[in-house]
Amino acid sequence: MRLGVLDVGSNTVHLLVVDAHSGARPLPAYSHKAELRLAELLDGEGAINSDGIDRLAATVAEALQVAEDQGVEDLLPFATSAVREAANAEHVLVRVAEETGVKLEVLTGEDEARLTFLASRRWFGWSVGRLLLLDIGGGSLEIAFGQDEEPDAAVSLPLGAGRLTSGWLPGDPPDTEALRSLRRHVRAEIARVVGEFTRFNPPDHAVGTSKTFKQLARIAGAARSSEGPYVERRLSRAGLEEWVPRLAAMTVEERTELPGVSEGRARQLLAGAMVAEAAMDLFRVDEVEICPWALREGVILRRLDHLRGS
Known part of the structure; x- marks a missing residue:
């Protein structure tokens, strides 16, 4: 159908x-x-x-x-x-x-996290073991962890790239104090929920989904989208640590010239990079693999599951 x-x-x-x-x-x-x-x-x-x-x-x-x-x-x-x-x-x-x-x-924030987790689990399969999901949207950051199709822990934080850009980074490029304030805010918000996840065993595999992670991986050297969804794409924390100050020094116009960065997303890429770096650091993740599937695919898969059950 x-x-x-x-x-x-x-x-x-x-x-x-x-x-x-x-x-x-x-x-x-x-x-x-x-x-x-x-x-x-x-x-x-x-x-x-x-x-x-x-x-x-x-x-x-x-x-x-x-x-x-x-x-x-x-x-x-x-x-x-x-x-x-x-x-x-x-x-x-x-x-x-x-x-x-x-x-x-x-959808609630937890719904978003759980459905995106389902999509990532179906994409990578059972062989990757315990899965940690990080998803940065325009309005929120979703985090989920588990070894089944339903995560053991799932949270949503108001740390979306668009929200943070409009609320915390008005300059072009933003000034140093604004960047410091945003960095403190992002890390404090994420640190509040880390304990909900660290009570479980460490993840075997960490994934990043949605546009922000895809664009960050691309500017860090990952394959372009035209090469198809089955090409492995990864983003390292070390690579992010190099790119955050570079993005902070760029104007929005300069970011649009980076590979894979659309004009509409260039303004919020820096905030997204700061959230990604903080999450990977606080969860002690050295590298994430980019998952082509995210929330929309999770909604479809859940619908198909319901149809099969009925």
Whole structure:
């Protein structure tokens, strides 16, 4: 069957269309993205402003038309931290439903971590043993650990690359004091949850998912995306430690010239790198392998599991 996953994130609204069957891996058929940056369309009280709501409804309507054009039989629409944490989240959901007919499911941060963990486990399989997942989105950082398909521990922290950039790094390039303040904040937030994971045995394999980790791996020398998803890509903590000060010294325009860095993501790449470096350091991870699958694939896999069970 042809499934569509509509992901309303902090940076983009992404429709992923896949051909999926129970017991088989989902095959990507079509991808449609719109850069919305909901996390930046807030008023002074933390509510998504009227322009943001109008643009979101229009973007969802457009994605719905694309899904219909692509022959999607089952659409799985969900929203993450930008909508979840908005002061007017309920109003936003009602408006989108009234104007488009799409009822967005708001995932909790723990849901995000668990579903992304499921996707990573299915991608790498049982042979990698105990798995530590790190996922940096626009609004939050997800961390999960376990040796099964359901993690033993899963948390979500408000340390997304877009959120931190808009709230902590206004300069271009940012000044030294702003960088120090952000570094202290990021490390303090992550350090609060490290104990939830270190009570288990150390991970056998650590993975990083989503766009931030992919772009950081690319600028550190990993294969380009055009070489396909089955090429092994890794990112070392040592490499990150070299790149963080280099990114901090660059303007946004200069970062867009780096390999694999899109214009829309260049501004928040530094904050993402600081979160990745802090997480790898505090969890004593020397290297992560980049996983091509993340939250959207986790949602699809969970849906297929439910279909198989019924």
